[in-house]
Amino acid sequence: xxxxxxxxxxxxxxxxxxxxxxxxxxxxxxxxxxxxxxxxxxxxxxxxxxxxxxxxxxxxxxxxxxxxxxxxxxxxxxxxxxxxxxxxxxxxxxxxxxxxxxxxxxxxxxxxxxxxxxxxxxxxxxxxxxxxxxxxxxxxxxxxxxxxxxxxxxxxxxxxxxxxxxxxxxxxx
Ligand code: ZN
Numbered sequence: 007x008x009x010x011x012x013x014x015x016x017x018x019x020x021x022x023x024x025x026x027x028x029x030x031x032x033x034x035x036x037x038x039x040x041x042x043x044x045x046x047x048x049x050x051x052x053x054x055x056x057x058x059x060x061x062x063x064x065x066x067x068x069x070x071x072x073x074x075x076x077x078x079x080x081x082x083x084x085x086x087x088x089x090x091x092x093x094x095x096x097x098x099x100x101x102x103x104x105x106x107x108x109x110x111x112x113x114x115x116x117x118x119x120x121x122x123x124x125x126x127x128x129x130x131x132x133x134x135x136x137x138x139x140x141x142x143x144x145x146x147x148x149x150x151x152x153x154x155x156x157x158x159x160x161x162x163x164x165x166x167x168x169x170x171x172x173x174x175x176x177x178x179x
Contacts (some may be wrong), residue, residue, distance in 0.1 A: 007072070008043070009039070009043065009057040009058065010057070011043065011047065011052075011056050011057060011100050011101060012055075012056055012057065012058055012101055013100050013101055013102070013103065013121075013167060013171060014102050014137070014150060014152070014164065014167055015164055015167065015168065016061065016089065016101075018055065018058055018060070019055060019145075019148065019150065020148040021055065021060055021148050022060075022146070022147055022148055023053075023054065023055050023060045023061055023062045023063075023145075023146040023147070024060055024061055024062065025061075025062045025082045026062060026063065026081050026082055027122075029103060029120060029122070029147045030122035030138055031121070032158070033063065033081065034063075034122060036054065036059065037065055037079050040052050040053075040054060040057065040063070040065045041059075041065050041067070041077050044065060044067070044100070044125075044175065045055060045067070045075075046089070047089060047100050049065060049099055049100045050138060051064065051065070051066040051067075051141060051142045052064070052065050052066075052067055052100060052101050052142075052145055052162055053140045053142050055146065055148075056100060056101050056145060059112070061081075061083055062081065062082045062083065062146045063080070063099035064079075064080040064081075064083055064139075064142040064143070064145075064146070065077060065078065065079055065082070066078045066138050066139070066142065067137065068134055068135060071105055074169055077133060079121060079122040079140070080117070080119040080120075080121075081119060081120040082119060082120050083117050083118070083119040083139065083142070083143050083146070084117065084118045084119065084138070084143075085116070085117055085140065085143055086116050086117070086118050086128075087115060087116040088112035088140075089112045089113050089114035089115065089155065090112070090113075090117050091112070091113045091114070092110045092111060092112060092113055093110070093111065093112075093113035093136075094108050094109065094110045094111075094132070095108070095109065095111075095134065095139065096108050096109075097109045097137070097141060097151045099141070099150060101145075101150065102150065102151070102152065102163065102167065103167075103170070104166075105152070105163045105166070105167070107151065107154075107155055107159070107163075109137075109151050109154050110134070110154075111137055111140050112136070112140070113133075113136060113142075114130065114131065114132040114136050115130075115131055115136045115139060116128065116129070116130050116131075117129045117130075117131060117143075129148055149150060152164070
């Protein structure tokens with residue numbers, strides 16, 4: 007059975023994820039499954055918690071539709087440096103379908119993580135990748151991009167999502 011992407015408000019999305027002890031075939035299988043779900047959605051990043059697995063695992067692929075796929079795998083990602091200069095992207099999220107908002111974040115960040123093969127790595131990221139990494143690492147700590155908005159805007163978005171969830175249930179019944 008294929009796992010579904012959890013939609014806000016879902017209490018699981020607000021939980022803090024646990025680091026992985028080791029990278030084995032089971033983890034690699036999970037990451038491949040996450041990639042499939044992300045490509046199908048489609049999205050450019052997915053954290054394991056978004057499919058209900060409370061582990062610090064993230065997949066990202068920024069390749070364009072007509073380009074070769076370029077999956078990136080991050081296990082236990084930790085942002086060790088954030089630049090003072092900021093950039094703004096209009097962000098969306100697979101757990102907040104149809105919702106977008108301009109979010110300001112550090113324009114560059116440095117990340118320590120473990121890769122697909124279990125190797126420790128460091129990555130300096132900028133532009134879209136830096137924003138995407140920060141968005142995904144937030145997920146691992148139960149943070150969504152709407153948390154950066156005013157309470158009014160955030161409540162409005164959650165209200166819309168609740169309404170949308172109810173509509174989906176009605177169709178199923
Ligand atoms: Zn997201």
